[in-house]
Amino acid sequence: MSLRHRLKRTLRDLYSRAFVYSGLALLMARCGGPRLLILAGHGVDGAAGSASMPADLKISPARLEGLLRALGRYGEWVTVGEGVARLDSGHSRGLVALSMDDGYLDNRTQLLPLLEACDARCTVYLEARPLEIRRVSWLHKWFWLERRLGTVEAGRRCALELNGNSAVLNEILAAGADAAARGLKRRLKYDLDAEPRDRAVHAVFEQAGGDEAALCEELYLCIQDARELLESGRVELGGHTWSHEVLTTLESDVAREEIVRGRGTLEELLGADCGESFAYPFGRRWDQSAEHAQAVEAAGYQSAVTTHAGLNLPTGDSFQLKRWMLTDTLPVHLLVTELCGGFDFLRRLGLDLVE
Ligand SMILES: [Zn+2]
The missing domain is CATH 3.20.20.370 (Glycoside hydrolase/deacetylase)
Structure with missing residues (x-):
């Protein structure tokens, strides 16, 4: 500050x-x-x-x-x-x-x-x-992944899933764990197209054992x-x-x-x-x-x-x-x-x- x-x-x-x-x-x-x-x-x-x-x-x-x-x-x-x-x-x-x-x-x-x-x-x-x-937004699947895998590993798996579209994630992952912890969510939110991002986060979420319906029941009215x-x-x-x-x-x-x-x-x-x-x-x-x-x-x-x-x-x-x-x-x-x-x-x- x-x-x-x-x-x-x-x-x-x-x-x-x-x-x-x-x-x-x-x-x-x-x-x-x-x-x-x-x-x-x-x-x-x-x-x-x-x-x-x-x-x-x-x-x-x-x-x-x-x-x-x-x-x-x-x-x-x-x-x-x-x-x-x-x-x-x-x-x-x-x-x-x-x-x-x-x-x-x-x-x-x-x-x-x-x-x-x-x-x-x-x-x-x-x-x-x-x-x-x-169905929940990508953000709650991301929070779930962060809790289970840690921010860096969650980001690394999403970058792999994004294949050719992962330059902005790779850049911040390469900047180190602190930078990734501070900036990965922001990159996912603002710098990637919604459709490939949602698909990648959902795929990683499911591979890690996530259940979207259960998460929605737990969180939402x-x-x-x-x-x-x-x-x-x-x-x-x-x-x-x-x-x-x-x-x-x-x-x-x-x-x-x-x-x-x-x-x-x-x-x-x-x-x-x-x-x-x-x-x-x-x-x-x-x-x-x-x-x-x-x-x-x-x-x-x-x-x-x-x-x-x-x-x-x-x-x-x-x-x-x-x-x-x-x-x-x-x-x-x-x-x-x-x-x-x-x-x-x-x-x-x-x-x-x-x-
Ligand atoms: Zn809101």
């Missing part, structure tokens, strides 16, 4: 501690203009399939409960769809929305009881393919689980494409089809009660573009979320909503400061301590 980045983080931490623990946050929570803080996660630890999830895709139940209870004191829990509608209507209190991406089984078994205990709400963005045909979330009245379901591919790596018409097919499948399987909001797969600026936002709107969604941190205001773009990614170490005072407008006050002075 650069010195400038470290300095910014320290300043952010000191400022938000002072903002929250001086009582200013509580004072600001009751005034100021309409604003919506959105949190983003994937799974909640402790479910039967949790061991199959990488650490950065899950948060501990105790940690999440602490966040839900703390933020509920400073703002009102809404779903993303409700939050966006309330922003547009000029609602003046801080709104806070939790969102979970992909549609993991623990969202029903671990998350729903927490939402009930803390009187909170959540938007769950569903990948349509695992829900409909119980089924249709009945998704219905239970919807019927709880605490969960909004949203779209997350059909197969969770990086949209910018696809041809325009294929990307559009991913968005439209994802929404159509959810409507068909779960009824017209889902599909207000959409989450771009991976959600960084380079993972989506203006034409994807237009396709999302044309498909009938009212909003779309990214994975860039910040606060959402009525003047913002509803198809580029900002979200804070949850981790087990993210301090709650940062989230309270954002929710109560503390960071936005600095942004208006030209200082962004968040991005």
Whole structure:
């Protein structure tokens, strides 16, 4: 981490501690203009399939409960769809929305009881393919291979399987184990065509004894689980494409089809009660573009979320909503400061301590 980045983080931490623990946050929570803080996660630890999830895709139940209870004191829990509608209507209190991406089984078994205990709400963005045909993205097969074989051996076997298409993998494997551990997933995600990559990862996964249907059952919600979330009245379901591919790596018409097919499948399987909001797969600026936002709107969604941190205001773009990614170490005072407008006050002075 650069010195400038470290300095910014320290300043952010000191400022938000002072903002929250001086009582200013509580004072600001009751005034100021309409604003919506959105949190983003994937799974909640402790479910039967949790061991199959990488650490950065899950948060501990105790940690999440602490966040839900703390933020509920400073703002009102809404779903993303409700939050966006309330922003547009000029609602003046801080709104806070939790969102979970992909549609993991623990969202029903671990998350729903927490939402009930803390009187909170959540938007769950569903990948349509695992829900409909119980197939998982290449990424979960890759995580499975990394756990069983180690990153370097998994990469070496995928490179062999790719034959003439493996130059980008061979290059990083040749750079040593550390470079491979840091960069192999990124190469697989961005630098290879989806079709040969998926075929190679699947072949290595099967050769190593992987069972895709079993992995899907272990990780993902089924249709009945998704219905239970919807019927709880605490969960909004949203779209997350059909197969969770990086949209910018696809041809325009294929990307559009991913968005439209994802929404159509959810409507068909779960009824017209889902599909207000959409989450771009991976959600960084380079993972989506203006034409994807237009396709999302044309498909009938009212909003779309990214994975860039910040606060959402009525003047913002509803198809580029900002979200804070949850981790087990993210301090709650940062989230309270954002929710109560503390960071936005600095942004208006030209200082962004968040991005
Ligand atoms: Zn996702």
